[in-house]
Structure formats: C-alpha cells, structure tokens
Amino acid sequence: MSIADFSGRSRLDACPGALQVHAAADGGLARVRVPGGRLTPSQLRELADAASAYGGGVIELTSRANVQVRGLGPENPDGGAGGGFAARMAGAGLLPSATHERIRNILASPLTGLTGLAELTGLVGRAGPTDAYGPGGAEHRGHPGRPGGGPIVDVTPLIGELDRRLCARPALAALPGRFMFALDDGRGDVAGLGADAGILPTGPDEVALILAGTDTGLRVPLDGAVTALLAAAGAFLDELTTRDVTAWRIAELPDGPSLIAARVRTALGIPGTAPFEPVSLRVVTLGPVGVIGSAGMTEPGVEVGVEGGEGGDARVALGVAVPLGRLTSASARLLADVASGGEIRLTPWRGVVLPGLERAEVAGTAARLEAAGLVVDPASLWVGVTACTGRPGCAKSLADVQADAATAIGLTPPPSLPPPSVALPSTVPPSGSDSSGSGPPVAPPSGSGPGTDTLPVHWAGCARRCGRPRGRVADVVATGDGYRLELDGTGLTCSGIEETAAAVAAARGEL
Ligand code: SF4
Missing domain, CATH: 3.30.70.3340 (Alpha-Beta Plaits)
Structure with missing residues (x-):
C-alpha cells in the first residue's frame, strides 16, 4: 500500500493525561507523563498522596515509564487544573504544560550515567541473552558505533532539553498522545522499543536517528540530537497535513520512516543518503532487577x-x-x-x-x-509477568486478569520445589504444530529453567492485549471460561486458572 492509498484513522487519539481524564469502568483514569522516568522522592510522595486522596490508592507504571492513577472521582471530571489531582501534579512539577502534557512521552536508558554494568550482580538471572539486562545482555551487544556494546553517552541532559524544547513549540501540541521519543545511551536498551523518533549513539559525538524502529541512515552530532528529534516530530505532522490523513504513529504511515527522514534531511540541510551500516536494534523485554x-x-x-x-x-x-x-x-x-x-x-x-x-x-x-511486596530478586516468579487492566477497570474484559495472574504466581512453586498437582498437558508439540485449536501445549523454551531464561508473560482480558510488551512474549488471553495461552504461533486453551497456571509455568520452563 502506498501513502496515496492510506486512508488513515477515523479519529484523533484519545490518550488520557492528567487534565484529559479517561472515563473508565472503575472511574476516571489520569496519566501523568514522566520524561525519562525521572522522579524525585518528593514527587513520588506527592503522587502517592494524590493517588490515595483522589483515586484508588494505586500508581500504575506504564510501558513508557509513565504513571497513571485510576478511580478518580467525579470531582475530577476533566482533571480540572483548578483543583484535585491535576493541580496536585502541577504543584509537584509533574504538569509543566497544559497544552503539551500528553506528548511528553520520552523514554531514556534508565541506567544512563550510572555505570557500565561491568560489575552488574544479580540482574535478571533467568533472562535470555538477547532480551534482558545482565551479562550477555544489552551491554554486550555491539553495533557499528561500539563493537563492545554498552553505554556511550549520558543522555540525562537530553531528557530535560527535549522536554523543554518540545513544550516550547506550540505546533507540536498537535502530536498524538501515543507519539513517543527514545533516548538510548548506546547500550541498546530503549532504541528497540518502538519509539516514533529515537536516537542511538554510534560514537561519543554522533547519533543515529531511529524512526519507528528503522535506522534511516541519518546521522547527526550529539549536540544536534534534540533538534533532529523535534524535526522528525514536526515532519510527521507535516506529512499528515500534506496527505490529509490521521495517524497516531509513524509506523502507521506506509513508508513512514523514509518519508519522515526525507523531510528531516530537508529541514536540517543534511545532504542525500550516503551508504551506511545500519545499527543493530533489539527488543529488551526484561528490565534490571x-x-x-x-x-x-x-x-x-x-x-x-x-x-x-x-x-x-x-x-x-x-x-x-x-x-x-x-x-x-x-x-x-x-x-x-x-x-x-x-x-x-x-x-x-x-x-x-x-x-x-x-x-x-x-x-x-x-x-x-x-x-513491602516489591521484588529485588531476579529469580522471582514475578519478573516478566505483566497484565492489562482487566476487570473491573475495563468493561471489555472477560476476566480479572490481574487477580488471576497473581493467583497463577501463587500456584506456581518456586523452581526448587515440586510442581503443583495440576494435570499438566501431557506432550510438547513440534514448533508451530497448532495455531488454532486447543491442541497440544506450547513448547517450553529449550534449555530453560531456574537461573537461565525467563519468558515474559502477558495476561489480557480480551484479544486487544493492551499493554503487551514488545518482543517474544507468551500471551494469556481470557476466553470467558478460561484462558488461551499463545506463543510462537502455537496455542493451548485452558479451562481454569490451575490449568492455566500450570501451562504458563511449563512455557516459562519453571516446571
Ligand atoms: S486488553 Fe481488553 S480487557 Fe484488557 S484493558 Fe485492553 S480492552 Fe480491556
């Protein structure tokens, strides 16, 4: 399909913000952008206090390193800045722009500027070598700019610069709330997470511009990185205007990355495409623990x-x-x-x-x-387990997936203990043997087991699978009378939580 055939989305995105509260089944839902995921202790305390005072007392962490609070009462019909939750966020410095609040989606390498991880100890021990922090993980994967992998620059200053300059451009307030930036410090941990516009350093003074997961071949100086990112955001809006279409992400536009890159070249006066060696991108699925x-x-x-x-x-x-x-x-x-x-x-x-x-x-x-129930043990069964909102917060959900995911963790014995007395599926099929029915179970990863591999698992209340992490993930999708476990194109229908828990544990190699 060419861009000429692309009819676009039928509506503007409705991503919630602190001011633009979404009416969910369990009350108002407010999302607060946290550029780079950076919070001070006082900001986190204020979030906690406001979540208790105005919402359900829970702060949900999102896959964009933002936070959201559910269950806001009717006194916050629009998150009104004059009072309530939004005012508390503004007072804490978490709502610096009423016009740009929803577009401050800025990922940054969370360990940037801290350490090269050469002494990294105890991190995500059960993670595979290509999708997690830890020895053999991101810091050891090379790309043309740094054969040994690992951080090259500290992107901390870029977080604030990008946020300030983004909010200072009135035209960019028209960006969809789903548009996302990524500032990777060279270790390759966030560049592959699907941002619309991101950077990955190729050396101490140069970065590659990554658009919708594609290395466009554009290389800019480190001190011009924010300018290039903002140019890409502006080019996206210009492309939508030129084509008179609606889209939420660059990836939704046919040839989106190359179209946007061409506009950025023109805007920044960068001459035509020179031969380049593409950087390596990968999807990191598990964070540091x-x-x-x-x-x-x-x-x-x-x-x-x-x-x-x-x-x-x-x-x-x-x-x-x-x-x-x-x-x-x-x-x-x-x-x-x-x-x-x-x-x-x-x-x-x-x-x-x-x-x-x-x-x-x-x-x-x-x-x-x-x-307090938080996890610092990389061998914990909680590592890599995510879930959508499910019941009661989402009216579309067929199950209380968060409660079921927790129950499944409780049903799964630690790897050193005997498995539960649950009737496990009896055989493991060849890869790809079942893609539709309730046939044989999903194959556990080879060589898996305690301390080797952790397969991320995402529980969802319906087929939309909101919040599903990128990369190789086992999907556990509610069916109304149980769950369907899907992995690598194979599937297994489970009739109850015990059967589901056992199947998930088997897929993760925990049994
Ligand atoms: S995946 Fe379905 S049930 Fe879960 S939050 Fe999204 S729409 Fe709701």
Missing part, C-alpha cells in the same frame, strides 16, 4: 557520568520489579523513603531503579522493599 554495581565504563577515552567508577565512592543502584506494575501508595512512599540517592527512575519494564545507594545500605533497603 537486583544490585547494579559500580565498575563504571571500561572503554578508554569515553566519558560517562559514572557513579563510583574505579576509585569512586562505590555507590550502587538497585533494580526493583513491581508486581504487575502496580505500586500501592504505601510502597511508593517506601521507595521515596529509601531513595537516598535523591532519585527514582521508572523503567519501560514497569519497574524502578534506585541510583546512588551506598553499598552498605543496599541489603537493608532490599529487605525493606521485599517485605
């Missing part, structure tokens, strides 16, 4: 804001998984209390990184978080 050490950068001559590098003060960071991405107000306050480094970083994997912790305090901090 556990203690992140402080060895710092290992590549000579590369300056990154390192915490406690060689001879430094040996501060560490702590990766925290949040079960189903749901932070209670109490847990959020605890995170704020233990964030002695003065910062909380939300991750696109619905988790949190606490940078700047003293090595001596990290064990006690981890124990307090675990006691």
Whole structure:
C-alpha cells in the first residue's frame, strides 16, 4: 500500500493525561507523563498522596515509564487544573504544560550515567541473552558505533532539553498522545522499543536517528540530537497535513520512516543518503532487577557520568520489579523513603531503579522493599509477568486478569520445589504444530529453567492485549471460561486458572 492509498484513522487519539481524564469502568483514569522516568522522592510522595486522596490508592507504571492513577472521582471530571489531582501534579512539577502534557512521552536508558554494568550482580538471572539486562545482555551487544556494546553517552541532559524544547513549540501540541521519543545511551536498551523518533549513539559525538524502529541512515552530532528529534516530530505532522490523513504513529504511515527522514534531511540541510551500516536494534523485554554495581565504563577515552567508577565512592543502584506494575501508595512512599540517592527512575519494564545507594545500605533497603511486596530478586516468579487492566477497570474484559495472574504466581512453586498437582498437558508439540485449536501445549523454551531464561508473560482480558510488551512474549488471553495461552504461533486453551497456571509455568520452563 502506498501513502496515496492510506486512508488513515477515523479519529484523533484519545490518550488520557492528567487534565484529559479517561472515563473508565472503575472511574476516571489520569496519566501523568514522566520524561525519562525521572522522579524525585518528593514527587513520588506527592503522587502517592494524590493517588490515595483522589483515586484508588494505586500508581500504575506504564510501558513508557509513565504513571497513571485510576478511580478518580467525579470531582475530577476533566482533571480540572483548578483543583484535585491535576493541580496536585502541577504543584509537584509533574504538569509543566497544559497544552503539551500528553506528548511528553520520552523514554531514556534508565541506567544512563550510572555505570557500565561491568560489575552488574544479580540482574535478571533467568533472562535470555538477547532480551534482558545482565551479562550477555544489552551491554554486550555491539553495533557499528561500539563493537563492545554498552553505554556511550549520558543522555540525562537530553531528557530535560527535549522536554523543554518540545513544550516550547506550540505546533507540536498537535502530536498524538501515543507519539513517543527514545533516548538510548548506546547500550541498546530503549532504541528497540518502538519509539516514533529515537536516537542511538554510534560514537561519543554522533547519533543515529531511529524512526519507528528503522535506522534511516541519518546521522547527526550529539549536540544536534534534540533538534533532529523535534524535526522528525514536526515532519510527521507535516506529512499528515500534506496527505490529509490521521495517524497516531509513524509506523502507521506506509513508508513512514523514509518519508519522515526525507523531510528531516530537508529541514536540517543534511545532504542525500550516503551508504551506511545500519545499527543493530533489539527488543529488551526484561528490565534490571537486583544490585547494579559500580565498575563504571571500561572503554578508554569515553566519558560517562559514572557513579563510583574505579576509585569512586562505590555507590550502587538497585533494580526493583513491581508486581504487575502496580505500586500501592504505601510502597511508593517506601521507595521515596529509601531513595537516598535523591532519585527514582521508572523503567519501560514497569519497574524502578534506585541510583546512588551506598553499598552498605543496599541489603537493608532490599529487605525493606521485599517485605513491602516489591521484588529485588531476579529469580522471582514475578519478573516478566505483566497484565492489562482487566476487570473491573475495563468493561471489555472477560476476566480479572490481574487477580488471576497473581493467583497463577501463587500456584506456581518456586523452581526448587515440586510442581503443583495440576494435570499438566501431557506432550510438547513440534514448533508451530497448532495455531488454532486447543491442541497440544506450547513448547517450553529449550534449555530453560531456574537461573537461565525467563519468558515474559502477558495476561489480557480480551484479544486487544493492551499493554503487551514488545518482543517474544507468551500471551494469556481470557476466553470467558478460561484462558488461551499463545506463543510462537502455537496455542493451548485452558479451562481454569490451575490449568492455566500450570501451562504458563511449563512455557516459562519453571516446571
Ligand atoms: S486488553 Fe481488553 S480487557 Fe484488557 S484493558 Fe485492553 S480492552 Fe480491556
């Protein structure tokens, strides 16, 4: 299909914001953008207090490192800035622009400027080598700019610059609320997460412009990265206007990346396409969980804001998984209390990184978080488990998927214990043997088991599968009288939660 044949969407997107509250089945839903996932402890406390005062007392973490609060009452019909939740967010500095609030979707490498991960300890031990942090993970995957992989620049300054300049351009307020930017520091952790416009450094002074997951061949200086990203956003709007179509993402436009890249070249005066070696992009499906050490950068001559590098003060960071991405107000306050480094970083994997912790305090901090139901053990069964809203928050849902996902975790024994007395499907089919019926089960990954691989699992209340992570994921979709587990084109219909839990555990290699 060419762009000439593309008729576009029939309506503008209706992504919620703090001011533009969505009417969900369980009340108002407000979403607060958090560029780079960066929060101060006082901002997180204010979020916790406002979530309790105006909503259901839970802060949901999103796959864009934003947060949302459900169950807002009728006193917030439009999140009115004159009072209520939105005013609290504005007071906390989390709503700097009423006109641009929904488009401040900015992912950034959550560990940027902290460490080269050379001493990374205990991170997502059950993750596969191509889709998670940890040895063999992102930091070891190379691309043309950095054969050894790993961070190249600290993108922290770019977060604020992009946010400020984005909000300063009135025309860009017309961007859809789904439009997303990504600032990858070179380790390749967020560049492959499907942002509309992102950067991936190819060296200390140059970045590749990535549009809708495509390396366009555009290379710009690091200090021109924000200009290029804003040019791409403007070019997207211009393309929609020229074609008189509606779209929410660059990927929805046929030939979208090349069309936008051509406009960016013209806008920035970059001459025509030169031969280039495309950067490698991958989908990181699991975030950092556990203690992140402080060895710092290992590549000579590369300056990154390192915490406690060689001879430094040996501060560490702590990766925290949040079960189903749901932070209670109490847990959020605890995170704020233990964030002695003065910062909380939300991750696109619905988790949190606490940078700047003293090595001596990290064990006690981890124990307090675990006691509150948060996860710092990379071997936890919670790691990699996500769910959509489900009942009662979504009227379309066929099940309370979050409760069922939690029940399934409870039914699944730790890997060292015997499996539950659930009738497991008896055989494992050849790959691709069943794509439609209720036939043989999904094959567990080869070589899986405790400490080796974790397969992400997403529970959904209907076939829309909202919030599904990118990449290879096992889908658990409600059918009305059970669930259907789908993976790699194979499927298994399960009649109850126990059967579903067993099938999921088998697929993840936990039995
Ligand atoms: S996947 Fe279906 S049930 Fe779940 S939140 Fe989306 S629409 Fe609702």
